[in-house]
Amino acid sequence: MTDLSDLKNELNPEQYEAVMTTEGAILIIAGAGSGKTRVITYRIANMLNKGIPQSAILALTFTNKAAKEMESRIKEMTQKKLQNLTVSTFHAFGVKVLRQDIDKLGWRDNFSIYDETDRNSLIKETGRELKYTDEALDIYKIGGLFSDIKTGRKTWNSENSMYKELYEGYQEGLKLFNAVDFDDLITLPIQLFREHPDILQKYKDRYKYIMVDEFQDTSHQQYEFMRLLSDKNVAVVGDDDQSIYSWRGADYLNIVNFEKDFPNVKEIKLEQNYRSTGTILEAANGVIQHNTNRKEKKLWSGNGEGKPIEVYYPDNEATEADFIIECINSIALTEKRKYSDFCVLMRSNSQSRPIEEAFLSENIPYTMSGGTSFFQRKEIKDIISYLRVISNHDDDVNLLRIINTPRRGIGRVTLEKLNEIAKENSCSLWDAMKSNFTVDEENAEVDLFGEVLTEIESDDFSDDAMDGMREFIEIIEGGKNMLGGHGLAKKVKAFVDEIRYYDHLLGESPKSPKAAQYKMMNIESLIKSIDVWESNPDTTDATLYNYLNRITLLSRDDYEEEDTGKVNLMTIHASKGLEFPVVFIAGAEDDIIPHARAVEEGGDAAVEEERRLFYVAITRARDKLYISACQRRRRHSFAQKDGDAQGPVQDAGNECKPSRFLDEIPKSLVQYHEPAKVVEADEAKKILDDMIKKFRKPIVPGFAR
């Protein structure tokens, strides 16, 4: 265990105070790079050292990444097993609470958690039933509205009341299917605590010390959740300048509320930056100063001035990618840096493609964190849907996804009929389906994939449909039996074989078996992740339920093994809390950052948030920062395979302007990368290539390339 006796020398006075103040309410305003993680880690270590039991501590974070990071740092520092320490995201903690007591609210404990996609299909389905016309159904917008309603950000008014019925239908659907959505993971525990003070008390008795990281990103609901749980020892850590989730309900004014709700708050400001060079910090300050509504802070650095910030205006996104790679390669060589010292930041995931392609073609190892979540991939969702239906038969949304995947003769008409039955009886599709069969209970135990279902005579369904339904029921019930107990990974693998999913994939894309293989590979890595999870000694109860509960809240970062030696590629949002020696901000163009859509919808407030994003991006860098802004960019750059230009020239993309935030960086800190140079280099290369061609031709005709 690290020696804590020397804390005073290891920490600056403010940090020291934050670490030592374990009792009462404390608000730590931690500027970027001010050693926040260090303080949190030391603080918890200190608490454990003082004899506060692990089980009394609850640390809530916003992302899984942060939770994991915090836990591993504490582990490393204390060298203790942390079996009883709770470090968790708000959502994951909500799941934990619900798993215990959701029955009090009318759900069963094998509830499914619906992600956005699931939610949207439920809305769509409900809308169809309620006969909303297609034009009125902008699912994307409605999904957002429902979330706002549920979390109290919006109320019904004349403008949106037309969706009220749909909302109610949606809610009924959730309950009927024994499912909850992401928002429910916070709102339902709150409801539970309100309606059952005894349950709340149980938690209050246990968690005497609560800590919330990234406090500026908590929503009202999350704040309320925390407030209910907390007794008197509450530490919140945050930085209003890094609040970048207001679009999801985050409100840094919670900081103000906190001071109101908890008397005698001790406020500590950490303003010394240990991370970045003076240049980088000054640039960051220059940018963030333009925001009007912020707590005044004066971040300062004892580090040297460092190297200038390099700004480059490449022609297009391909040139940008080349530029990044060139820099990485040259710095890696001259400064003996590992690839993992580099990070490329983007505003949106869609920017990653050209960069990834360039990395691939140059054989530079990279990891992309975030991105379209692994669990959003179709093939993964399919398998997960099977597992979900196995664990919760009433989960209609997931059932619909797989009932005819692979094909088993259950089409639109059959489903409509089933739906009819389900509606009449207020039951799930599963029950509707089951009502066409009687089960031979005696044989059921013995022969799970055999003939245990007897059809009830029915004119409603064709023989094919009946066969399909029987097959499906048997698969699910067989799966249920098969997937109980331990050795989940192996069993899932067997199950995937059982349903012949690979054949299905091959059938889906007959022209490219490669695509099918790739998808199968993803499934293998899903299975691998199950294996990793269940063989982890920290996993106490490796059941299918627990696995499913967990994964909906994960992105793929959370199970990929630590990547060393790879360039990091991620969105700015995903980079929060991280730092890297060399950082690239790609696509620093107006309309990307600030994002056009954000500005359009949110006006000035949105610009301020985008500025904070830019600030977060800048402050990830320790030594060197590169910023690039393309002069032209293709919006959806995927087409264009064969390089030969025969198509119309408009393919060059739209013209772009450099981000307005670039102007907010003091010029004296910036060094412009000469675009001309690169053009020259290109031309030089062309000339050289021509020369080589000319030179070679006569000598070895046919071999010139």
Added chain:
DNA sequence: CGTCTCCAGGTTTTT
């Protein structure tokens, strides 16, 4: 009644 094929659109950030 189910499946196959062709077509359009791609939606900012994440739990």
Added chain:
DNA sequence: CCTGGAGACG
């Protein structure tokens, strides 16, 4: 490229 939807086909 990838997905989801509409409409034709058998």
